[in-house]
Amino acid sequence: MGRDGICRTEQEQVLCELHMKVQVSHAYSFSVVCIPEYLPELILGRLLTSGLISSADDVEEIRIDSSLKTADAILKEPLPAVNAPEPPAPIPWSPSQIFSLADRFSGGMPLHSQTFATHSCFLAREDRLLFQCEDIGRHNAVDKAVGYALRRGIPLGSCILYSSGRAPADMVLKAIRAGIPVFASKASPTAEAISLARQYHLTLICAARRDRMKLFAGAPWTSHP
Template sequence: MRRETDRTMDFLDEYRLRPDPADPRLSVAVTGVNEAGEPVETRVTVERALTLFLNSREIVTMMTIGDHPEYLALGYLLNQNMLRPETPVTGIDYDDDLGVVVVRTEAETDFEEKLRKRTQTSGCAQGTIFGDLMDVIENARLPATPLRTSWLYALTHKINQTPSLYLESGAIHGCVLAREDRPLVYMEDVGRHNAVDKIAGYMQHHAIDPADKIFYTTGRLTSEMVIKTVRMGIPVLVSRSGFTAWGVELARKAGLTLIGRARGKRFVALAGAGRLIFDQDLAYVPDEGARHRRKGARAAEDAE
């Protein structure tokens, strides 16, 4: 595996990984009627089944939009603690017609034992964590990376201005790997955990150093999201959505900086707040456009 440098991880280069909103394989036009009984055409996100094998053992069938199956498979196995980062992967084979991806390794694994111990999480489509889910939290050694609020505002603004499948057809989550205020890798999928796993697989394949990175998600900051971010070694997790109590508790135990409800000028830090550097004058931060706000967020703001 090669080590990516900051020079090669360029915003314009790596952002090509995001799903193309115009790709007909990822969304389709559907005709219906609106609230006035008028005919309308809208685009809806496509989802398809992907079955993952580790060597000859079938592990799981996931519903996904179908892009980057190799990154998704590798990241899933890493984030579910079924492969360790140091485990040599000898190959990843994908068959589009069958909807099957096979990750091959010659190293001994204990995935059979992990499969017997599983925890259903709050993830989309019944996310699952295999093995002892607290191991990663108890053994976490995340760097105390500072976060400038100027980076945070610039980052969320850039993400909101990027064409996406979410804006085209909705019903999808996005995740972004960033450094300071610079988005590096953008992934989307119907399940937020799938989008996370794609980035985890990308980081593993390209040997990306997580120590100075920021992870952004449109999904809720649940225990599963926190555990996966900590497992990837990323010290900062940001979301436009809210928190769960256990997600906050685990973030504090692991030393993860946890920021939620990041919309426009607003955000709330419930873990790692001491690492924030408040260097941004809020008078120069634009409000989030209505196109990027979810209905619940708009209603809450209109009520204030």
Template sequence: MPEKYTIPYPARRVHSDGRAENTEVLLAKECPVKLFLDGKPFTTLFASPLELKELAVGHLITEGVLSFTEIAGVEVEGNEVHILTKKEKSSVQYELPREAAREAGKQIFVNSDTVFDPEALFAGNGYLESDTYKLTRGTHLAALIDREGKLAVQIVDVGRHNAVDKVVSTALLRGLDLSQHYMLSTGRQPAYMVTKAARAGIPLVATKAMPFDSGVEAAKKMNICLVGQLRQESMLVFANEWRVNTT
């Protein structure tokens, strides 16, 4: 499958000792994806050219535009995704401004008492790299992992936010209980990214990177545990530490 995410490109490699040669490398593909709600243009996302249905559904959910139950149907036509909703057309807010999204995020609270053993989190290190990343060094990854440390869903995309949207949608379409899984991400975690997980009801987010202070503060308010710098030997727990069982 990595070949569906990549495209070969010619390049010239120049070495520090003055040598140079022509070569060919694999780059990650990116394409514009146009979303339509009830026949009206909603937004354009730039993403990897796969799982476009999942991208659209997940984006609407994690941006707070629709709930999963408010989606009546989804059709993909090339790089266009048409979503039919069950809401009154006048009640759908198009192109939700980022500031409005931040304000809405202040009211989000993950109502879950799920706790994870450290072993389940450390197991996430085994799912942090994809074949596509190894080939291109140009993609992000998001995954959902259960309380036993077993991989449930893993998605690759050129955008960290797209990967999150796709993994949330894939899990919901499969009927998974998101409150019993944690999200693993290769990307940094500002408030915007943490809010996406909160809207989906995910109780813990772990990343190999370091979160931003805005992400930590958002996680505290939304009852999410935020783990950063996940490594084989250690991890840093920044918010709602009670979700990691260290007793």
């Protein structure tokens, strides 16, 4: 219905949600609401960004039921205590790298273009895009990108992560726990996120659009675009 009061019947493409419960070594569980893509990556990434593992080598096996409603993540060692993360080591970066990722997002992501119901995440290393994904939740999209890197042995300490979602403290903490030194977001941060990024020496770039960005934490770029 438009403001003019005229009603029209149209077909609309919408997403389907997947609800999945993940058991971790029969000692802990968490639930996710996501789209059914890159599920092993999502689980592996969530384990790392929750502080339950330090690398993919800590995981014995990930089993996903054929119904996609339940999954088991078996760790090689008993479930550890969650400790404070180590600060990621800074890396050189340039505005052109961030603008390039913003260009890719502005160019349109398939599901977002069709439904306007997803968040996107990009994982890059130097000037190369390594991975991109979409999901209902911005946290899921980040975890999928992290899990993708873990499964393929990509060193996260040399990567840049770009998210379409807001950047509160829990999103910043995911990047820190993953050891990612540069986190960029299309949206805005919170005061707590900025404080956390500065505490852990994370480079935090927000409001990252095609023509501008704002540096909230971390050293200025070390090379020119």
